[in-house]
Amino acid sequence: MDYIEELLRSLYVLASLVEARDPYTGGHLWRVAQFSRLLAAKHGLPDTDVARIAIGGFLHDLGKVGVPDAILNKPGRLTDDEYALVKTHPEIGSRLLAQHPLADLARAAVMSHHETPDGNGYPHGLSGLSIPIDARIVGICDAFDAMTSTRPYRRGMPIAKALGIIKDNLGTQFDTTLGMLFLELGGAGMLASIVGHSEPGIPLQECPMCGPIIVVRRHHRTGDHVFCRHCGAEAAVERDGDDIRIATTGQKGSVADLQAEADVELIAALVRETAYHLSRKKRRRWGALPRLFHGARA
Numbered sequence: 148m149d150y151i152e153e154l155l156r157s158l159y160v161l162a163s164l165v166e167a168r169d170p171y172t173g174g175h176l177w178r179v180a181q182f183s184r185l186l187a188a189k190h191g192l193p194d195t196d197v198a199r200i201a202i203g204g205f206l207h208d209l210g211k212v213g214v215p216d217a218i219l220n221k222p223g224r225l226t227d228d229e230y231a232l233v234k235t236h237p238e239i240g241s242r243l244l245a246q247h248p249l250a251d252l253a254r255a256a257v258m259s260h261h262e263t264p265d266g267n268g269y270p271h272g273l274s275g276l277s278i279p280i281d282a283r284i285v286g287i288c289d290a291f292d293a294m295t296s297t298r299p300y301r302r303g304m305p306i307a308k309a310l311g312i313i314k315d316n317l318g319t320q321f322d323t324t325l326g327m328l329f330l331e332l333g334g335a336g337m338l339a340s341i342v343g344h345s346e347p348g349i350p351l352q353e354c355p356m357c358g359p360i361i362v363v364r365r366h367h368r369t370g371d372h373v374f375c376r377h378c379g380a381e382a383a384v385e386r387d388g389d390d391i392r393i394a395t396t397g398q399k400g401s402v403a404d405l406q407a408e409a410d411v412e413l414i415a416a417l418v419r420e421t422a423y424h425l426s427r428k429k430r431r432r433w434g435a436l437p438r439l440f441h442g443a444r445a
Contacts, residue, residue: 149422151249151422152418152419152422154247154248154249155202155249155417155418155421155422156414156415156418157247158202158205158206158247158249158252158253159205159206159409159414159417159418160409160414161206161209161243162176162205162206162208162209163176163409163410163413163414164407164408164409165208165209165211165212166208167376167407167408167409168211168212168216168219168407169211169216169219169220171220171296171297171298171299171359171360171377172296172360173345173351173360173361173362174344174345174346174351174360174362175208175292175296176204176205176206176207176208177205177344177345177346177413177417178288178292178296178341178342178344178345179204179205179207179285179288179289179292180201180202180204180205180417181201181204181341182204182287182288182291182292182329182338182341183200183201183203183204183256183284183285183288184197184198184200184201184204185332185337185338186284186287186288186325186328186329186332187200187201187284189328189329189331189332190280190284190324190325190328192280194424195424197424198420198421198424199252199253199281200256200280200281200284200285201421202252202253202256202421203252203253203255203256203257203260203281203282203285204256204284204285204288204289205253205417206240206244206253206256206257207240207253207256207257207260207285207289208236208240208289209236209239209240209243209244209253209257210235210236210237210238210239210240210241210242210243210257211236211239211240212239212243213235213236213239214232214233214235214236214239215232218232218233219233220299220377221299221300222299222300223300224300234261234269234270235270237257237258237259237260237261237269237270238258238270240257240258241254241257241258244257255279255281255282256279256281256282256284256285258270258282259271259273259278259279259281259282259286260282260285260286260289261286262274262278262282262286263278263286263319263320263321264278264283264318264319264320264321264322264323265318265319265320267319268286268320278322280325283322283325284325286321286322287313287321287322287325287326287329288329290313290320290321291309291310291313291329291338292342294308294309294312295309295342295343296343297353297358297360299359303343306333306338306339306342307333310329310330310333310334313326313329313330314326314330345362345363345364346364346365346410346413348365348389349363349364349365349391350391352373352382352391352392352393354375354377354378354380354382355380355382355393355394355395356375356378356380356395357375357377357378357380358377359375359376359377359378361373361374361375361382361393362410363384363391363393364410364412364413365412365413366412367384367386368384368386369384369385369386369387370383370384371383371384372384372396372400372404373393374400374404374405375400376405376407379399379400379405380395380398380399380400381395381396381397381398381399381400381404382394382395382396383395383396
């Protein structure tokens with residue numbers, strides 16, 4: 148693996164381990180990255196910008212490592228103090244990235260994905276085109292995935308309803324131009340294969356005992372065991388071609404079974420795909436890497 152691929156891998160692994168703390172958000176980072184890739188391409192951005200924005204989509208929640216599990220997984224309404232703590236995650240993520248050689252790939256998305264066109268977002272109250280395009284794209288995709296995914300306090304909503312909410316909030320919560328393009332992607336059915344999945348062709352599974360997400364990975368086969376990181380329940384995988392199900396075994400996972408771990412195979416695929424767009428040929432064409440990947444403000 149060359150230097151750039153190793154650096155990319157370190158970013159993806161770090162983000163994956165942060166996500167693994169939350170039993171309800173399995174696949175969230177992959178989905179936001181894929182939605183972001185589609186929207187950036189739909190906007191007509193060059194491949195290098197599309198790749199950068201997809202990385203930002205995967206890393207956007209990096210700062211949630213600094214938010215206590217009890218708040219992230221709280222089933223009820225957050226108090227004002229708890230919400231204030233959640234709102235620190237963009238700046239925490241930016242600080243975590245600060246010394247990484249590829250920080251500029253994701254900094255704009257990490258810091259500004261909760262900024263809104265009307266200036267009522269956080270952490271800096273940016274508005275309109277002062278919000279980097281990376282963040283405007285990732286912000287739409289993050290909100291859409293949050294709406295269509297199950298959380299401790301509600302079930303995920305249908306795609307059409309989530310798209311309707313985005314449409315109703317264009318120009319206030321969501322960039323109008325980018326939001327309209329996202330609605331076009333939804334109308335064309337291009338989002339459905341991502342919603343409710345943790346990677347291509349792998350639908351999310353709910354714990355038969357308590358409800359949170361159990362992620363089945365591409366290498367799992369019939370008879371393999373997977374575990375709920377919320378209640379510790381063990382479930383057996385049942386695969387019949389593209390049909391994937393899980394069934395409880397009535398057993399509990401061991402401490403080792405329940406340890407957070409990065410999805411090595413998925414990360415390897417993401418690194419290969421991203422590194423393709425950072426090839427030496429493209430770097431020679433566009434110039435030095437740090438200069439190339441400062442967040443655009445188009």
